[in-house]
Amino acid sequence: MQAIIAFPTDIQSTRKGFDFAAASVTGVDIDPELVQQAENSFALRASRVRPATSDSERIVDYFPISVVLEHGYRFEPRTNIASQQDSELATFPEWPRVSFFSGDWVTSANRATEGPYDVILALSVIKWIHLEHGDDGLVTFFRKCASSLAPGGYLVIELQPWKSYERAVRPGVAPHFMESFRKLKYRPETSFSALLQEHGLHLCNESDALPRRISVYHKA
Ligand SMILES: C[S@@+](CC[C@H](N)C(=O)[O-])C[C@H]1O[C@@H](n2cnc3c(N)ncnc32)[C@H](O)[C@@H]1O
Structure with a gap:
């Protein structure tokens, strides 16, 4: 499933990529600061995942936040929100490919956010x-x-x-x-x-x- 989460400024939105097993998620918001927050939220959550092993499935929300804060992110939040094609997270095939973009989705002509998508959320x-x-x-x-x-x-x-x-x-x-x-x-x-x-x-x-x-x- 390819999904666009329009306006992904809350943690709930970044959760959706994990929880509904989307193959790819794109988030767009006009406010670059909020996009950065979404990047941070996603990196934090990705850092808390316990990857799948030969005898157990991936566990989301496995490591407590305190572990990430104490030992650091496994996946650093990206700060260059203008160029997100080569996502570090995207190299892990069992995780959704997640990209965030800042822009006015009505007026912008960014080919990277054109789709096609299976689901668009505008909440x-x-x-x-x-x-x-x-x-x-x-x-x-x-x-x-x-x-x-x-x-x-x-x-x-x-x-x-x-x-x-x-x-x-x-x-x-x-x-x-x-x-x-x-x-x-x-x-x-x-x-x-x-x-x-x-x-x-x-x-x-x-x-x-x-x-x-x-x-x-x-x-x-
Ligand atoms: C009330 S928040 C909703 C955030 C989230 N979707 C949710 O449900 O919690 C509205 C968001 O839409 C963004 N926004 C408003 N107009 C926009 C536009 N033309 N293009 C992209 N984002 C826009 C704002 O920056 C703001 O973050």
């Missing part, structure tokens, strides 16, 4: 893209998701409700969003599925088990 991010780039940017984002998926692939999104947009444009929070917000015509609850369908992505599953709805779209 807690579409609102920010929508506010930053407006309705046109939202459509560009959905088009890019569709074209970056392999046939049969899935886009998993977290639906941030319109009410959460209203909270994001409170005075003093992000002044430049206010003007963009006033012009938005598309609404998450009523427009997203139709827009995605125009790009060949069909809603196939939804879950309200988490505080925000998770929707899964399938590329036929």
Whole structure:
């Protein structure tokens, strides 16, 4: 499985490569500092793995964090986030190939993050893209998701409700969003599925088990 974890700024995201046995994971975030944090989190977790032996499988989270802090990383976090093609971790075939990139995924044309991917995760991010780039940017984002998926692939999104947009444009929070917000015509609850369908992505599953709805779209 090839997955792109869009916006991998939390440790949970770096876990997914291990826990769902992805062969390859690509993370993208606009903020280089957060990308560096993701690098650090991943290196820490990779350093805690006990590799497989002839009589036992690989064990994730085997060594305590204290061991890594005391004796050092087995895999140093990379600091040059601009050139990540030759990942040290990628030389271990039993581990996912993991690469992180910093950039605006809507506007950037980085061939290394073009896909095709089997799964794209866009969690807690579409609102920010929508506010930053407006309705046109939202459509560009959905088009890019569709074209970056392999046939049969899935886009998993977290639906941030319109009410959460209203909270994001409170005075003093992000002044430049206010003007963009006033012009938005598309609404998450009523427009997203139709827009995605125009790009060949069909809603196939939804879950309200988490505080925000998770929707899964399938590329036929
Ligand atoms: C609320 S955080 C969500 C992080 C993570 N996906 C999660 O679920 O915990 C939103 C992230 O999206 C990133 N972001 C916003 N706009 C972006 C864009 N156009 N391209 C890439 N990343 C973007 C921000 O830097 C931020 O790290």
